[in-house]
Amino acid sequence: MSEIIQTKNLSFRYDTELIFYRLNLSVKTGEWVTVIGPNGSGKTTLLKLLTGLLYNDSEIVIDGIRLKKNNLKTIRKKIGVIFDNVDNQFVTETVKSEIAFTMENLQYKRKEINHRIEKIARQLKIEHLLDQDPHHLSGGEKQKVALASILALKPKIILLDESFSMLDVNERKEILDILKQIQKEEDLTILNITHNLEEAYWGERLIVLYNRSILIDGPTLDVFAHDKLLNRAGLEIPFMVDLSMKLKLYGLIDRIILDMDELVDALWK
Amino acid sequence: MEIKFEQVNYTYNLRTPLAKKVLNDISLIIPANKINGIVGPVGSGKTTMMELINGLIFPTRGIVTVGNYTIKKAIKGKQLNKLRFDVGIVFQFPEEQFFNITVKEEIIFALQHYQYHLKEIDDRINKALQMVGLNETFLDRNPFNLSGGEKRKVAIASILVFNPKVIILDEPTVGLDYNSKKKLIQLIKKLRKNYHKTIIICTHDVDMLYQIADNIIVINKGNIIIDGPKEEVFSKEELLKANGVGLPKILTFVNKARNNKGINLVNCTDIKDLIKDVYRNV
Numbered sequence: 001m002s003e004i005i006q007t008k009n010l011s012f013r014y015d016t017e018l019i020f021y022r023l024n025l026s027v028k029t030g031e032w033v034t035v036i037g038p039n040g041s042g043k044t045t046l047l048k049l050l051t052g053l054l055y056n057d058s059e060i061v062i063d064g065i066r067l068k069k070n071n072l073k074t075i076r077k078k079i080g081v082i083f084d085n086v087d088n089q090f091v092t093e094t095v096k097s098e099i100a101f102t103m104e105n106l107q108y109k110r111k112e113i114n115h116r117i118e119k120i121a122r123q124l125k126i127e128h129l130l131d132q133d134p135h136h137l138s139g140g141e142k143q144k145v146a147l148a149s150i151l152a153l154k155p156k157i158i159l160l161d162e163s164f165s166m167l168d169v170n171e172r173k174e175i176l177d178i179l180k181q182i183q184k185e186e187d188l189t190i191l192n193i194t195h196n197l198e199e200a201y202w203g204e205r206l207i208v209l210y211n212r213s214i215l216i217d218g219p220t221l222d223v224f225a226h227d228k229l230l231n232r233a234g235l236e237i238p239f240m241v242d243l244s245m246k247l248k249l250y251g252l253i254d255r256i257i258l259d260m261d262e263l264v265d266a267l268w269k
Numbered sequence: 270m271e272i273k274f275e276q277v278n279y280t281y282n283l284r285t286p287l288a289k290k291v292l293n294d295i296s297l298i299i300p301a302n303k304i305n306g307i308v309g310p311v312g313s314g315k316t317t318m319m320e321l322i323n324g325l326i327f328p329t330r331g332i333v334t335v336g337n338y339t340i341k342k343a344i345k346g347k348q349l350n351k352l353r354f355d356v357g358i359v360f361q362f363p364e365e366q367f368f369n370i371t372v373k374e375e376i377i378f379a380l381q382h383y384q385y386h387l388k389e390i391d392d393r394i395n396k397a398l399q400m401v402g403l404n405e406t407f408l409d410r411n412p413f414n415l416s417g418g419e420k421r422k423v424a425i426a427s428i429l430v431f432n433p434k435v436i437i438l439d440e441p442t443v444g445l446d447y448n449s450k451k452k453l454i455q456l457i458k459k460l461r462k463n464y465h466k467t468i469i470i471c472t473h474d475v476d477m478l479y480q481i482a483d484n485i486i487v488i489n490k491g492n493i494i495i496d497g498p499k500e501e502v503f504s505k506e507e508l509l510k511a512n513g514v515g516l517p518k519i520l521t522f523v524n525k526a527r528n529n530k531g532i533n534l535v536n537c538t539d540i541k542d543l544i545k546d547v548y549r550n551v
Contacts, residue, residue, distance in 0.1 A: 038446040038447075039416070039417040039444065039445075039446050039449075040416075040417070139311070168310070168473070168513065168515070169515055170515075195444075195446070230447075231447055231448070234446030234447050234448050234449070235446065235447050236446075236447035236450070239476070239518040239519065239540070240518070242540060243522070243540060243543070243544070246540070246544050247544060247547065250544065250548060252547065252548065252551055260521065260522060260525055261525065261529070263522075264522070264525045264526055264529050264530060265529075267526075267530075267547065267551055268526070268530040268532055268550075268551070
């Protein structure tokens with residue numbers, strides 16, 4: 001797998017406040033990486049730097065192209081961003097026209113637009129919503145529509161910026177499950193920037209930002225094992241990880257189990 | 270200070286085409302000197318209840334009483350001012366409302382408008398700081414340069430400076446990291462135990478409520494679905510689920526052990542106690 005996102009010695013400051021110092025990040029094509037960190041650790045700044053919304057001379061390479069002021073358009077075609085509050089992003093009156101909006105502006109052919117809408121709606125299970133007003137949908141449905149509008153453009157990378165923080169547990173699980181499925185089918189690269197460690201379940205790799213740099217980077221379960229370090233960095237270990245790790249420590253189970261039914265089965269066979 | 274809702278209705282934009290009824294004949298008692306949690310999906314009426322208790326809005330029909338105050342349109346300005354001394358609201362992200370350049374100015378901002386003597390202002394500031402666990406060195410600091418948890422504490426101190434009997438907290442843990450959240454939970458417990466405050470917390474964080482609340486009120490579509498001691502409310506899993514409220518995770522695990530395997534674990538709020546009990550039962 002090739003590197004699709006790379007930062008080399010990325011340093012960045014807002015006025016006098018240093019946010020990153022020599023941050024080296026590398027994400028391979030098709031990876032799902034969760035980026036987590038306490039308040040003020042630079043999570044959103046990282047997203048803005050990767051999309052060129054903030055810019056300095058540090059080296060950022062997206063899909064083999066070094067990000068520069070004169071190639072932002074090319075870079076942004078490769079990246080789709082989903083924010084937490086998508087209400088303000090909706091500009092049309094039906095879900096169908098919302099998904100079509102950017103494709104129309106980019107002058108895609110009608111046949112191609114319809115084909116993509118049909119496919120995305122099926123993948124995200126929103127066929128029944130296509131004629132509805134996106135403003136009147138539930139929180140989870142709105143996020144699906146926002147995701148559909150981005151996926152229709154076939155980006156190589158999806159950046160999630162606290163995208164599902166306003167959803168309830170069930171809505172969040174549903175949309176992350178669907179996205180995981182699509183990621184596998186389309187070989188998408190996902191960078192999920194969040195403060196909710198539970199969302200790391202969906203990614204195979206977890207990066208913790210702290211004190212201007214990367215504190216820990218590794219397979220999700222390995223990073224979870226650094227519970228004291230995570231707590232010190234202001235991060236709360238998800239209940240199932242905490243429970244499972246402690247039960248393993250007491251020798252009651254032989255591996256970390258994150259699914260509650262499976263854990264109950266493992267304890268009382 | 271006990272709070273009572275008697276057949277309370279509330280309609281926004283009454284007598285306009287945009288009229289929207291958000292509370293339907295709700296009746297309940299929120300007991301004094303307890304930590305009371307209000308849970309329910311978005312748009313269920315939680316915030317409206319909160320605003321009624323503080324007299325920010327008045328019932329369309331029915332009566333809300335807070336201690337000796339009756340919240341109604343005819344309530345006099347002086348009474349309303351007194352009520353707001355006794356009932357303090359900490360809104361979601363209160364730190365976004367900061368506009369002074371020192372913590373001291375931020376905390377005393379409202380007090381200055383009530384012509385307190387300087388000595389009394391100082392006494393009140395010191396007491397409020399002590400309650401939230403900040404020391405005097407914070408007074409000259411810029412509130413915008415504090416950590417998320419410290420900002421939240423300053424915001425709470427600026428309410429406590431009035432020494433309210435009722436404190437309403439709207440989503441107090443949202444946006445706080447692990448350490449700040451832990452400290453805030455300790456502070457809420459202390460306010461009830463040492464200072465005998467009546468605490469009302471509107472939140473989605475049922476795990477936090479299960480740890481610290483005495484009573485839970487579940488509201489959905491403007492109706493009170495159930496209210497009572499937390500053990501009783503959280504025992505109604507199906508009812509809660511049908512109304513968009515999840516169970517605390519620790520309790521979900523206990524229920525699964527019982528329902529799937531017939532193992533009766535003790536209902537506990539601490540993961541360490543849960544593990545000890547699992548250990549005994551494996």
